[in-house]
Structures are given as structure tokens and as C-alpha cells.
Amino acid sequence: MKKIALTLVAALCCSLVGTGCGPKGLEGLVPVEGVVTLNGEAVEGATVMFAPKTYDPSRPKGSAQAVTDASGKFKMSTLQPGDGVFPGDYYVTVTKDRIEGGMSLDEVKRRRENPDAADEPAPEQTLIRELPDQYADINSSGLDQTIPTEGNKKLELALEGEVDSAPRPMNSGRGAGPGV
Amino acid sequence: MSRKFSRLGGFTLVELLVVIAIIGILIGLLLPAVQAAREAARRMQCTNKVKQFCLAIQNYNDAHGKLPGFGFGINANQTPVAGIYPFLELTTRYDAIYAPSSNSGDHDPYRGNARWNGRVDALLCPSDGSASSVGDDKPTPINYCFSTGDYIAGSYGYWGNTRAPFGMLQRSDAWKDTDWGGGSYTLSAITDGTSNTVAISERVASPSEYGAEKRSIKGGVALNSSAWSILPNACLAKRGNGNDYADGVATGGGCGENAYYYSNNNAMFQTILPPNAPSCTGNADFKQPMYAPPTSNHSGGVNVGMCDGSVRFVSDTISCETPGTSGLAGWYKYWGSATGKSPFGVWGAMGTMNAGETDVL
Known part of the structure; x- marks a missing residue:
């Protein structure tokens, strides 16, 4: 009898705790992970962006993004952190x-x-x-990727070149255009 | 028999525990359903408020011959909010706001005159309780906001665009316009169709957290990331786990803290980033270009009012490309002169009023 009571109390606790429901995710995403290096050294805090080469209105959102950790590693996200990327062809840019x-x-x-x-x-x-300017633009980054249906967990984005770290003014007046 | 009866008069501890446990389980099963029903009711109430807001805009259009616009009012620092008050049965408040004053500063919602203060129920979504503690001595908070389409308002929100019904934010025009309702369009400018064009949506507010850190994506804004310096994707990358900004991202609060003051944090949003995505701007005074997607506490999306007065629920997963064929350089070019179809998928197409897209939700 005591055992039954304990079981019931345990069941009560479970029913109270386990009733939360998570956010809806996207279907059809595949995992994409990798590492960003500049001249052989890992880059922390770089933003990796995937922009699809073709627009597919049937899927919710094609572009994906990630930020690298201290060891230069990143895990691409489309909507939720680390949820992956739709398979396909992408332009890739890396900025910091x-x-x-x-x-x-x-x-x-x-x-x-x-x-x-x-x-x-x-x-x-x-x-x-x-990071070097060339990697901020899809036309010059040279990092284009094709993501297969099984994903890619060993992406290496090896950047090379000189960094132009001169401060650039950020105009915000009307019609001035960003001076970046 | 009597002995048996006396035994029946009481319960053992175990029996009591069993009964309590059973009742507990039943409550446990019922509670989430009750909470969900309460949220569903709040969402329905919010839908109704969005509808009322849309109808007020329609009625304003009937009365004035054009839509309400930013730069509205005696002082051009204003959002269109106060202008539609007579159509929301808030005439008393409207009269108080536009009561004559010898001090021109009283007509500036930024200068803190009492006429601009106090909560207005019609402007607040019941699912967002953040404004409930705002007193009558504080600026009017707001959850509902006007669409500036698939184009970002510039510094202070003064950079106009001709792609969205509430996009014409050119203060210079409003300064010269002595007629109330500065820069705005007529319904006939909406050539994509009023039922295909977004008019208003909602943003979670954080009025009491202006100038303070705000980690939550709903109500908070990532700083040091002016919409002019980063691509929309880079703003999405500011998301950490769950509904918070990532560690290390500087943030600020104060969204919707002044319904009448025309700044990037008040009463405006775009259809660039999907609903409930991160917001990004430069400084926490919200005077630099800002990514401001709609946000809400409703599960999985936001309420959106269309220009024809209909209300839809738009999911977080709506088709919403970010520019793919152009990169950062193309983004700046887009900024300089946005023409043609929106590069932001169905969501962007819903934001534009005259870009000729065929995408519909």
C-alpha cells in the first residue's frame, strides 16, 4: 500500500513537471559544423553566414548563420540555435x-x-x-559550399590574408550610405 | 459490527496520501490545459485589439483622405498613434494631447509633458504584462506597431521609403506640412492589394528597462550592431539558447516605452527578419538604424493586421529569405535604392505595398 502511494506521488510530480511543450522546429535541416581559421589560427567570435544561391519559396527560410566559439568551431543555425541547414548550394561569408x-x-x-x-x-x-575584407562579400569570399543531404560536420573555412583594421566611419545621416 | 464501524470512521495515512495523489494528478493534468486556455483567450483578445486598430486606421483614412503617417501632429516628433484615437473612442485623450499650449515643448512627446503619459488599454497586448506596472506619471507604453515594410528606417527613423504604407518617414516633409498627418499615403498607393499588405503587428515592450540591460530577445535589442553595419543574418546570429541573446552580446531594453515618440523602438517594425527574431541597433537610445521584427508572447508567431482590416497569425517559420545573391555590398546597394520585388521571401512581399510580388501567405 505504501509503495502504491509513493508511486502515485511520484506520478503526480512527473505529470506536473513533464507538461511543458517546446517550440516548433523546421523539418528537413541537416547538421553543418566546422571551424574557422585565419592564417592557420582559430578565430573566435566570427559570424559565418550561409546565403542560398536560389530562392525556394516553399521552404520557410533558406539562410543560416553561426558564431564561432573560442576554438573557432561553429554549428550552423537556421531558426533555432544549432538546428542545421537545408541541403543545397550556398554563398558563404565570414565576418568579424x-x-x-x-x-x-x-x-x-x-x-x-x-x-x-x-x-x-x-x-x-x-x-x-x-578579418580580411574579401570574406565579407559573397562575390569575393570564394567559400561557396554545397551541403549534401547528410550534412557536413567537418567544414573547414581557412581564411588567409592581411586584415585592414583601420577604423571605418559609420555614417547614419539620410542618404549618406554606410561608409563600410 | 460496532468495532468495524469505528474502524471505518477514520482513514489511515496511506489512504489519505493515495487520495491526495489522485487529486494532485487530476489537477496536474488540468492545470496546463487551463493555462493554455487562458493564453488562447489573451491571444483572442489581442487579435480583437489588432482588428480595432486596423479599423481605426481605415476610419482615419475615410475621414482624412489618407493613411495616418509618421511625423504626425503639431510637433513632427510623433508616431501615428495619437492621430487615430478619435477612431478608437479615445477622444478625451486625443483632446488632452492636442490641447493648445503656449509652450511648444508640451507638444513634443519626448519632452515629458503630462499629456503624453499614462497607460492606454487599446495599445497593449494582454499576453505581454511588461507594461502593467507603468504608472500614470510615465510615458504611454505600446505593443502595437506600424509596418515600414522590407526597408529599414534610418537614424531616428527619419529615412523615408516608398515601399510600405507607413514607410514614408521623411521628417523634412512633415516639418513643412501644417496639415496633421505629415507624410503618408492614400489607400490607392497600395497596388499589391490591401489584403496582401501588412499594416500593423506587435512588439513585446520593456518600458521600465530603458537604458538597462535586457537579455530577452522579446523586449530587448542587441547593441553595437546598427542595421547599416550588419546583414540581417548577422542579427539572427545574436540569438543564444532559447529566447535570450547569446552571451557576450550587449543588449538594451526600452522597447515601446513611448507610444507617441517617433524613434526606432516605438510603434514601428519591419518585415525583414521573421517574427520573434532578434532586434539589432547601434546605441540603446534607438536613434540608429534598427532591425525590428515583430515579437509576441503568443506561442509560435505574432498577430498581424492587414491594410484591408483583416487579422492573421503569422508563424515564426514564415518564408523569409535574407539577401542571398548580393552579400553585404548588395545589401548596401539595396539600401540606397530598393526597387522591384522584395528579397525577403513571402514575409518581405507582405510588407511591400507596390513591389508587384505574387507571393501570398
């Missing part, structure tokens, strides 16, 4: 940008609380590239 001169949250708050301070010009921001 740093923006300098941003406003601190305290400064933002100060401006909000003093409406007159809102008219003060925002501090200049500049963008600094930490």
Missing part, C-alpha cells in the same frame, strides 16, 4: 566586426532623463574589421 565609440547604457539613460540632452550629438562610432 568590432564597433567602437558606442554609448554606455548610463549615458543613454542620462539623455532620456534630460530631454534637452537629447539634442546633443551622439558620439562617433567606427567599425573595425578583424
Whole structure:
């Protein structure tokens, strides 16, 4: 009798805990993992982007993205972290940008609380590239990939070249266009 | 017999435990269903509010001969929100907002005059409780927002585009326009069809967290990533596990903190990134170009009001390409002059009003 009671209590706990439901994922994705290196060294914090060569309106979203970890490894995501990529042909770009001169949250708050301070010009921001420019553009990256239906867990994106780390102004005025 | 009866008068501990456990299991089975039903009711209420909002826009169009526009009002710092109040049975508030004042700053929603304060129920989605603690001495918070299509509003949101019903954000035009309702379109400009073009949707608010960190993708915005400096994909890469931004991504809150002040965090969204995707901008003052997809606490998508007044639920998994044939250079070119069909799939096509797409949901 005690055993039955214990079982029932356990069942109660399970029924309370196990009733959550996860978000819906995409079907048909295959895993794509790999590593990014620059001149042989792993790159941390690089953004890898897959852009499909052809647009297929029948699938939800074709492009995928990932950020590399400390050892340069990445796992591509389409909608949810690490969920994979639709098989097919992709343009691939790799970027790592740093923006300098941003406003601190305290400064933002100060401006909000003093409406007159809102008219003060925002501090200049500049963008600094930490990878060679060529890999930021699909036309020059040379990293195009074909993802087979079984996926690819050993993708090696070996970048080479000089980094132009000169700060680039980020214009934000109307019609000025980004100076990147 | 009497002995047996006296035994029946009480229950053993084990018997009690069994009964409690059975009741517990039944409650355990029922509770999630009740919670789901409550959320379904809130979503239905939200759908109704979106519908009312759409009808108010239609009625505004009937009365004024054009859609409400950004840059609306005596002072051009305004969203179209206050303009549609008479059509939401909020005439008293409308009159208070536009009451004459010798101080022109009173007509600027940024300057904190009391007329711009206090919660307005019609602007808040019941599934998002974040505005419930906003007092009458704080700016009016908002969940519902106007579509600027598949094109990003520039700094402050002042960079106009001619592809979406609420995209014409050119402040310079509004300055000169003494008639209320600055830069805006007529319904006849929507050549893709009013039933195919998005008018409004919703964004989770975080009014009390302006100038503070906000890790949640819903209500938070990734910083140091102005929409001019990164591709839409790179903004999606800011997602960590679950509904939070990834570790190391700087974030800020304050979405929907002032329904009337025309800034990238208030009352505007785009159809570039899919629903419930991350938002990205430069500084937490929201004056730099921003990726602002709609977000909601409804399960798996957002409510979207179309220009014909119908309301749809758009799933997070809607077809939504990000530019594939052009890369960053092409993205900038697109920025300079967006013409032709939207590169953002069905979702982008729903955002444009005159790009000639045949994609429909």
C-alpha cells in the first residue's frame, strides 16, 4: 500500500513537471559544423553566414548563420540555435566586426532623463574589421559550399590574408550610405 | 459490527496520501490545459485589439483622405498613434494631447509633458504584462506597431521609403506640412492589394528597462550592431539558447516605452527578419538604424493586421529569405535604392505595398 502511494506521488510530480511543450522546429535541416581559421589560427567570435544561391519559396527560410566559439568551431543555425541547414548550394561569408565609440547604457539613460540632452550629438562610432575584407562579400569570399543531404560536420573555412583594421566611419545621416 | 464501524470512521495515512495523489494528478493534468486556455483567450483578445486598430486606421483614412503617417501632429516628433484615437473612442485623450499650449515643448512627446503619459488599454497586448506596472506619471507604453515594410528606417527613423504604407518617414516633409498627418499615403498607393499588405503587428515592450540591460530577445535589442553595419543574418546570429541573446552580446531594453515618440523602438517594425527574431541597433537610445521584427508572447508567431482590416497569425517559420545573391555590398546597394520585388521571401512581399510580388501567405 505504501509503495502504491509513493508511486502515485511520484506520478503526480512527473505529470506536473513533464507538461511543458517546446517550440516548433523546421523539418528537413541537416547538421553543418566546422571551424574557422585565419592564417592557420582559430578565430573566435566570427559570424559565418550561409546565403542560398536560389530562392525556394516553399521552404520557410533558406539562410543560416553561426558564431564561432573560442576554438573557432561553429554549428550552423537556421531558426533555432544549432538546428542545421537545408541541403543545397550556398554563398558563404565570414565576418568579424568590432564597433567602437558606442554609448554606455548610463549615458543613454542620462539623455532620456534630460530631454534637452537629447539634442546633443551622439558620439562617433567606427567599425573595425578583424578579418580580411574579401570574406565579407559573397562575390569575393570564394567559400561557396554545397551541403549534401547528410550534412557536413567537418567544414573547414581557412581564411588567409592581411586584415585592414583601420577604423571605418559609420555614417547614419539620410542618404549618406554606410561608409563600410 | 460496532468495532468495524469505528474502524471505518477514520482513514489511515496511506489512504489519505493515495487520495491526495489522485487529486494532485487530476489537477496536474488540468492545470496546463487551463493555462493554455487562458493564453488562447489573451491571444483572442489581442487579435480583437489588432482588428480595432486596423479599423481605426481605415476610419482615419475615410475621414482624412489618407493613411495616418509618421511625423504626425503639431510637433513632427510623433508616431501615428495619437492621430487615430478619435477612431478608437479615445477622444478625451486625443483632446488632452492636442490641447493648445503656449509652450511648444508640451507638444513634443519626448519632452515629458503630462499629456503624453499614462497607460492606454487599446495599445497593449494582454499576453505581454511588461507594461502593467507603468504608472500614470510615465510615458504611454505600446505593443502595437506600424509596418515600414522590407526597408529599414534610418537614424531616428527619419529615412523615408516608398515601399510600405507607413514607410514614408521623411521628417523634412512633415516639418513643412501644417496639415496633421505629415507624410503618408492614400489607400490607392497600395497596388499589391490591401489584403496582401501588412499594416500593423506587435512588439513585446520593456518600458521600465530603458537604458538597462535586457537579455530577452522579446523586449530587448542587441547593441553595437546598427542595421547599416550588419546583414540581417548577422542579427539572427545574436540569438543564444532559447529566447535570450547569446552571451557576450550587449543588449538594451526600452522597447515601446513611448507610444507617441517617433524613434526606432516605438510603434514601428519591419518585415525583414521573421517574427520573434532578434532586434539589432547601434546605441540603446534607438536613434540608429534598427532591425525590428515583430515579437509576441503568443506561442509560435505574432498577430498581424492587414491594410484591408483583416487579422492573421503569422508563424515564426514564415518564408523569409535574407539577401542571398548580393552579400553585404548588395545589401548596401539595396539600401540606397530598393526597387522591384522584395528579397525577403513571402514575409518581405507582405510588407511591400507596390513591389508587384505574387507571393501570398
